[in-house]
Amino acid sequence: MYYVPKTEKGRETVEKIIKASMELFSEKGFTATSISDIAEKAGVAHGLFYFYFKSKYDILDELVKIINKNMRRYLKLNTMNLSNRIDMEKVGFTKFFEWLENNRNIYRILIDAQVHKPEAYMWFYETLADRYSQGLKKAMLEGQIVKVNPELLAYTLIGISHMLGLRYILWHREGLTEKELNDLNLLLERMLRP
Amino acid sequence: MYYVPKTEKGRETVEKIIKASMELFSEKGFTATSISDIAEKAGVAHGLFYFYFKSKYDILDELVKIINKNMRRYLKLNTMNLSNRIDMEKVGFTKFFEWLENNRNIYRILIDAQVHKPEAYMWFYETLADRYSQGLKKAMLEGQIVKVNPELLAYTLIGISHMLGLRYILWHREGLTEKELNDLNLLLERMLRP
């Protein structure tokens, strides 16, 4: 953000601009959305955008942060408890797939970010992996899962869920079948059990 | 491709245009590369581009196909042999990481395609997963690896290698350490052994 608003009105304006851009980037994608579109949807003058944000890329950055926060709040990575059985649920996959179903278009913003604001995309996954690996580390110490480099494991699991999310939810929109879910559980269980 | 050249000269021209765009998209990315840039680098009039290709997106499509072909030829997914020990080498990860090291910028084109020509990106991974799962299926039938839905397993493995490739090769450029490689082998072995 370029200028941090000091008044209530200013904060509301920024809020409106962020909301509008989140919606438009979701619907039409980053490239197809112009600043004018955003300003119009937010109900403010075109030029005001540049009072608060440096550029189109600047706001993309902002959005990635917000999505990151939302997703982490939803996944509750830090309170992971892997005792007893190990499965998708425990590893956070279930929550992630759920989130993805409900935020298909939001995820699209992330993908846009990968191209148009790569640092932000990197930051998104590194932050995620960081929290994730903390949870995994704890589980390792408590003997709940196999002991390996936690960060490596975090990226491994994120990689799996990311690709399965793309394939089964975003591309084909059918979700995983009962059988596939069982198989996935099996694979996770074998990989992770202590 | 819009127009298929009929003479040797035409074929050479197309070759030059494809080569130039592959290089430029790699270096500067899709958005920052203009048709004029491509034409100039290829040494032809920019109008000629549109004689052979419908649009900028059209050639991106073409490039994705070429990259797919190259990568598959390199990975030799169909001749996978998983007997004896299961490890990165056997699963094709080693070759993929190798390819990635040598084609960092090329992989960037794929990422661009995800945004600018999503169908092509989808096609890329579906084709890859298709071949991959055929190899995996064979290995399952021969009792070399665990029996699960081969397609699911293919996407799972692709997901892992994709994300690790991003993290350890493209973003941080350091590759995986000895220790990490061992851990990864361990995880794969546990997940896949029959």
Place this chain on the structure above:
Amino acid sequence: MYYVPKTEKGRETVEKIIKASMELFSEKGFTATSISDIAEKAGVAHGLFYFYFKSKYDILDELVKIINKNMRRYLKLNTMNLSNRIDMEKVGFTKFFEWLENNRNIYRILIDAQVHKPEAYMWFYETLADRYSQGLKKAMLEGQIVKVNPELLAYTLIGISHMLGLRYILWHREGLTEKELNDLNLLLERMLRP
């Protein structure tokens, strides 16, 4: 018009753009006139054109409306008085030919519109015919001219003046001779007298 200006300065700019395009379309025709030509003549950046107008066709629309207004103001179709003698003067032909002599190039814009913005051309003549037929209807009711479908009569008279205008004024630039004017008066008188 795409965007209606809100300040005096804005209104002046629009005025300049309209004036410039009216002149250029008149002189060089619609096709041969580029947006840059217009902007240059108007003394503004060419991008500003698209701030106020959606496209080249959009401004053609605007011009047709303006020409329509001008012409109607000049012809005063509603205050037609056909009492006493019926002749060119009474029917509005004289004024039309006069207008045409003085606005040769403007009429060309209309012809361009017939090809490039047909709806606008249609609208032009329908509006004209509408007003005209109201005047004719009144004259019929007062027994000043023959009673027929007023709209049909309006188009008939417009057709005559249009074609004679093309032939005698725009193409050959000589105007009608005394003899021809007499004959035309005769024809009109015979056709229209009660």
Place this chain on the structure above:
Amino acid sequence: MYYVPKTEKGRETVEKIIKASMELFSEKGFTATSISDIAEKAGVAHGLFYFYFKSKYDILDELVKIINKNMRRYLKLNTMNLSNRIDMEKVGFTKFFEWLENNRNIYRILIDAQVHKPEAYMWFYETLADRYSQGLKKAMLEGQIVKVNPELLAYTLIGISHMLGLRYILWHREGLTEKELNDLNLLLERMLRP
């Protein structure tokens, strides 16, 4: 035409090009039709067009001539017989409206010509008026119709039929009603009877 073919095959090629352009100009209009479109539809190589025709305008010229010929053949202006009753039929209007119904799109080419090849458009109507006025002159000499400048009368009648054709056939596509036809007959009869 630029080069007049000397062989049978050449004549056929020209025939194909003319046919293709007539169809395309009818459907899409002059501007929206490219030489490539024409060549493709005609089934010949792009470059060959320029062997036979100087330019896009050159072939428009050709088409106008052909349309002129077709229309005149259909209207049979020279064999007009105005004896007995004078009405639309006698004056050639009926045939013209018929032709127009069946050649809506062809007439559109003429309108295109007015903008893109004005000389050809002029020539079209002057030729038509010339033939027409010859027929009218004969009728005048035989005392069948009022005696006025035949050329003026020709343009007058052409003007009427042109505008009514636009309004009732091309724009609104409904044709004239019984009542309107009667009124039109009345007007013509009053104007023309000796």
Place this chain on the structure above:
DNA sequence: AATGAATGAGAGTTCATTCAT
């Protein structure tokens, strides 16, 4: 007579960004 390849001027249009108020 015919083909296929190549040219390049130029067009309309978009849009991020800046500026004056």
Place this chain on the structure above:
DNA sequence: TATGAATGAACTCTCATTCAT
């Protein structure tokens, strides 16, 4: 803070036309 006006670089794409064979 906010508005409306203005800028102009840059882009994709079209297409009439020419040329070599």
